[in-house]
Amino acid sequence: MDGVPRVPAQRRPDPVEPAALRFGVLGPVRAWRGDEPLNTGSPQQRALLAALLLREGRTATAAELIDALWGEDPPSQALAAVRTYASRLRKALDAGVLVSESGGYAVRGLGEGALDLNTAQDLAARAEKAKAAGDLCQARDVLDQALALWDGETLAGVPGPYAEAQRVRLEEWRLQLLESRLDMDLEQGCHAEAVSELTALTAAHPLRERLRELLMLALYRSGRQAEALAVYADTRRLLADELGVDPRPGLRELQQRILRADPGLAEPSAPAAESAAVPVRPAQLPATVPDFTGRACFVSELSDVLAASGTGVMAVSALAGIGGVGKTTLAVHVAHRARPAFPDGQLYVDLQGTGPRSAEPETVLGSFLRALGTADSAIPDSLEERSALYRSVLDGRRVLILLDNAKDAAQVRPLLPGTSGCAALVTSRVRMVDLAGAHLVDLDVMSPDEALALFTKIVGEERVGSEPEAALDVVAACGFLPLAIRIAASRLAARRTWTVSVLAAKLADERRRLDELQAGDLAVKATFELGYGQLEPAQARAFRLLGLADGPDISLAAAAAVLDLPAEETEDLLESLVDTSLLESAAPGRYRFHDLVRLYARACAERDEEPPSEREAAMSRLLDFYLATAAGVYAIERPGDRLVDHLEPTDHPGLSFENRRAARDWLYAEAVSLLACVRQSTRPGFLRRAVDTLWASVDLAESGSNSKEYEGVASALREAARVAGDPRAQARALVMVAYVHHITGRFDVANQAAEQAAELSAGDDPLTGCWAANTRGVIALYQNRYADGEAHLTSAIEGFRACQDRPGEASALCNLSRIHLATGRIGSAVSLARQGTGMYDAMGHALKGANGRYALGLALTQSGLLPEATARLTEALTVFRDSRQRLWEGMSLFRLAEADLAGGRAAQAAANAEMALTVLRGIGGEWRRGNVLVVLGHALNAVGQRDRGQVCWREALQIFETLEAPEAAEVRGLLAPAALA
Secondary structure, eight states, X not given: OOOOOOOOOOOOOOOOOOXXXXXXOSSBOEEEETTEEEOOOSHHHHXXXXXXXXXXXXXXXXXXXXXXXHTTSOOTTHHHHHHHHHHHHHHHSOTTTEEEETTEEEEOOOOTTOBHHHHHHHHHHHHHHHHHTTOHHHHHHHHHHHHTTOOSSTTBTOOSHHHHHHHHXXXXXXXXXXXXXXXXXXXXXXXXXXXXXXXXXHHHSTTXXXXXXXXXXXXXXXXXXXXXXXXXXXHHHHHHHHTSOOOOHHHHHXXXXXXXXXXXXXXXXXXXXXXXXXXXXXXXXXXXXXTOOOOHHHXXXXXXXXXXXGGTOOXXXXXXXXXXXXXXXXXXXXXXXXXGGOTTOEEEEEOOTTSSSOOOHHHHHHHHHHHTTOOGGGSOSSHHHHHHHHHHHHTTOOOEEEEEXXXXXXXXXXXXXXXXXXXXXXXXXXXXTTSTTOEEEEOOOOOHHHHHHHHHHHHOHHHHHTOHHHXXXXXXXXXXXXXXXXXXXXXXXXXXXXXXXHHHHHHHOGGGSOSOOSSTHHXXXXXXXXXXXXXXXXXXXXXXXXXXXXXXXXXXXXXXXXXXXXXXXXXHHHHHHHHTTSSEXXXXXXXXXXXXXXXXXXXXXXXXXXXXXXXXXHHHHHHHHHHHHHHHHXXXXXXXXXXXXXSOOOSSOOOOOSSHHHHHHHHHHSHHHHHHHHHTOOSTTTHHXXXXXXXXXXXXXXXXXXXXXXHHHHHHHHHHHHHXXXXXXXXXXXXXXHHHHHHTTOHHHHHHHHHHHHHHHTTTOHHHHXXXXXXXXXXXXXXXXXXXXXXXXXXXXXXXXXXXXXXXXXXXXXXXXXXXXXXXXXXXXXXXXXXXXXXXXXXXXXXXXXXXXXXXHHHHHHHTOHHHHHHHHHHHHHHHHHTTOHHHHHHHHHHHHHHHHXXXXXXXXXXXXXXXXXXXXXXXXXXXXXXXXXXXXXXXXXXXXXXXXXXXXXXHHHHHHHHTOTHHHXXXXXXXXXXXX
């Protein structure tokens, strides 16, 4: 040791990997180290970098680079400039990336995915491979990823002839990719959505015939044949004027096929799909029971019928029998056995034929079409059109359709496939002798041997083998009904301390069963009695009371309200009922009854519930739950709105929510069940709360998904209130009726309802009177009765102020802004809309603030302040989309189209108007559709598609003439020869 102190050895830190370099040329030429942007220098320096990147590692000589940057007229110091640019780039990039070689330069050593162009090329190759394999969903998604890499113009701002040539090449490639993706959109049935994008693209690239061809096809498949032909006429005229040529043969052939309504054009050749998550080969069959027993002759018979579908016939078998006899179990078992013969999929639906509201065929067809890959926007509205599209989609496929629990043949007919190769299995409680061509099967109870075999499979051979006589007594007491046997056997299997004799003794007691065991539904009720009779008291009470609600299912929170129990205890009870097969778990936290079980549960409630008033109390608690929770959602969406202070009081606090999204999600998740509860709450003591629940959930009226049901419930409540002689309830119901009719464009009916509401609410219910006046003002605006509208809205403003309802006042101010706008008072219109929007913002109104921005956007458009108008309307559009308000989403797109048109952005106006038409399908009424068509016609005319624009105007004219609307005169003027010259 030398005595010199030593510094303790220190561990060297692990080397940090340098962040990888990335480059972009599909837009401005840029470079990043990790996420940090690098300075790429002057335009000429970026041009040098782009030339090297696009050579993909190959060396470019100095002469080639000079030619790339300056072409035939380089500066005298061009070589020195190239060297300077290269030196600066070398310093900005990692060592060894820009190398000098043989008097030139190259970019080397980049990692995978370092250049956005290479990534786009890889994605395009993947898409082509997926397309060749028949997976259009994946191909389309991958192409979208490739197209998303473009960030504006390729090589934006880069000078030089090389950059210009590459810009043209890469833009052409981008358009080819876009055409390929649009072609797949149409192949997958997304024609309605594609129209908007294609309209904008054909305006931007008017001479690109492939885009025109795709637009014609998209319009034709959207039911717009006249517009599709008008596109051809526009194209032919443009090509003749600009190039002196005719359209290419493919475009001419498409026109001829459209003229003769070629069936081959009607539907895509591949199953429609909105995304990769949408199945194109549905597999909807419920799971077959592992202990399926007996029915051998029926299995063989039905299998033979289904096999015949492969010999050129469309096979239909209809199984009939009493409830609980095992129709569904047999049909599902046979369907699973037949799956290999139907490689294109299997569809299943419970038609709920035994319930009070059986499934509507058009609703089922919508579900089937979506399962087969059809986009929502491509699904028509009417039953006849949906059925025709359904048969077209199935044409050429081998699909098995299982229609369970049908009400009658009329319900089934629209759901049958129309061609050979497909087959349908139908189960019903009625024998469908009027279902033409169907193979009818009458399913009876099990034989004693089959019944005993089923019982043994569930309970176990050891327990049954030790008591065979008792086992026979059990299945006989079940009437040999499979469902009854399954329930009894499952009970025994779950109770290891019971013997078969114990169960047989319980079933021998007729007091545990209904007396009516001879025929029909009575046998089903007897079967359910077996399970119900073994329930604990708390379980039985839950079973009875939950069956009283009309909704298709019930949430855990709503069930807790019905039972007046904590959520945890309620969940335990419901899960125990699921174990008995008397209740089904529809989804986590949601429960449902089979229709027959629900009827039985209600019969038990009428027979057993003590005191009888508990039935009313349970339904009252459910209504209170919906009213209190809907009021909470309303208050979150509309802070400061006084309506919540004027609703009927409730004994249930309802749910509370952390934010708008959670509140909104609850409202839409509960919509069907909530409306069902409101519909059945029309008796005295319930009616006023039912009306208020409907008002508090008014957002459902504008959603599109629930609008029709909301309208029906509003009308039912209005009539119930009239019969009950309750003017307050009637006035409030009339406000909702007026509102839903105004949404659908039935303005005369809406005005009549609002006028009645105003009369009935005078003095007794001032807030209702305010909303009636507000609605009357809006309707008067739409009917061009501006003086009446201003009077109504002024009255509404005064009334809202007297009630200290600032959100109501803001609404009326924004509506009054539109009256001022219509009568030429543009300055005051802007001022009123700003005032109303400011009030909404001060109170934190997101949704209603969007309505304010909508009104302000209209006024700003008319005042010429177009950038601000577009900004306000875009803000409104974002909120409406997030809030699932389809009506106002579509109307915001329409108003954006107007602003675009006023600002000279005709192509964007056409795209927004097309999107508005798509969003407003099925909601908003024909009057609004007519107005959108007028604006679309103007936009198309401005981009040179005059024939198509005239088709839009003619359709709008037909709408306005049918409605006897004053707008018809304006459209006639647009179509006059002088206007078209």
